[in-house]
Amino acid sequence: MGTGLEIDGIGKTFGDTRVLSEVGFRVPTGRIVGFVGNNGAGKSTTMRIVLGLTALDEGEVRYDGRPIGVPVRKRIGYMPEERGLYPRMRVLEQLSYLGRLSGHGRTEATAAAGRWVERLGLEKLAGARLSELSLGNQQRVQLAAALLHDPWLLILDEPFSGLDPSAVGVMSDVLREQAALGRPVLFSSHQLDLVERLCDQVVIISGGRIVADGTVAALRDGAPVRHRVVADGLAPGWTHGLPGVSELAWQDGGCLVASAGGQEQQILAAAQSIGPVREFTPVRPDLTELYRDVVNSDDADRD
Structure with missing residues (x-):
């Protein structure tokens, strides 16, 4: 099994x-990597560079240790954010046509189209025009188009946007199946709860630079320590005498605080000095909180 996709120090002006400034990360074989960032952060540009649709100014893109070229790019399954199918063509007819464009013979293309129509639950819609389908079903067809030619790796730009829960489940299952076959899978999304559930690795980009890269567990381990504190008499500003401690949120009578770590006893003592402490529990941040912290920190650094 190869090393997968490597993006090494790419830049674009x-x-x-x-x-993009020195963007670099890996999408190993058999892994699902979530690529997240605000609009304009550089996600789509990075993907287009991998696909050869946009030229890079510096850096390199490699697949299995070698510079990526046309033969490999022909074997990428790509799902663009702006869907690229023909609205008046019928589903099965369109997929068969796209299969032939990707290099299959007519019989092979028709067979592949039929398999993916069945796998993605589109059998009853095979004769419908694309324009007659819901957004979710149109995206199922777009996913089928990306998979027709048995790709070596998948690059999907916002594949879950606008999908209903059923379609999200189908697409998630297919991505897991592709990763289980040893294929690198890279997708961008603004749905951080979905990224957290589905991905082996998360890459966060902000202002054209990678600001975090790792598993959710590893990113949590590196995040500021959080505690939920519930005590009689707590009010905003109670942590002002504790250097490095910040109040993140107030909810249900309690305060969520963050610290650099090792300050648990000082925080507890400060709360006890105000009133009886009824709760003092560590809280692990979810991906949404991690993302907010990392991006806000990067914005502050650049200011």
Whole structure:
């Protein structure tokens, strides 16, 4: 099994605007990697560079240790954010046509189209025009189009956008199946709860730079320590005498605080000095909180 996709120090400038700076991360074989960031952070540009649709200014993209070229790019399963299918063509007819464009013979293309129509639950819609389908079913067809040619790796730009829970479940299962076959899977999404459930690895990009890369567990381990504190008499500002401790949120009579770690006793003592402490529990941040912290920290650094 190869090493998968490697993006190594790529940069891109459009006019006077620097959109990517030394972007680098790996998508190993058999792994699902979530690529997250605000609109304009550089996700789509990075993906388009991998696909050869946008030229890079510096750096390199490799697949299995070698610079990526046309033969490999022909074997990428790509799902663009702006869907690229023909609205007036019928589903099975369209997929068969796209299969032939990818290099299959007519019989092979028709068979592949039929398999993916069945796997994605589109059998009853095989004769419908794409424009007659719901957004979720259109995206199922787009996913089928990305998989027709038995790709070596998958690159999907916002594949879950606008999907209902049933379609999310189907697409999630298919991505897991592709990873289980040893294929690297990279997808972007703004649905961080979904990324957290589905991905082996998360890459966060902000302002054209990678600001975090790792498993959710590893990113949590590196995050500020959080505690939920419930005590009689607590009010906003009670942590002002504790350097490095910040109040994140107030909810249900308690305060969520963050610290650099090793300050548990000082925080507890400060709360006890105000009133009886009824709760003092560690809280692990979810991916949404991690993302907010990392991006806000990067914004502050650049300011």
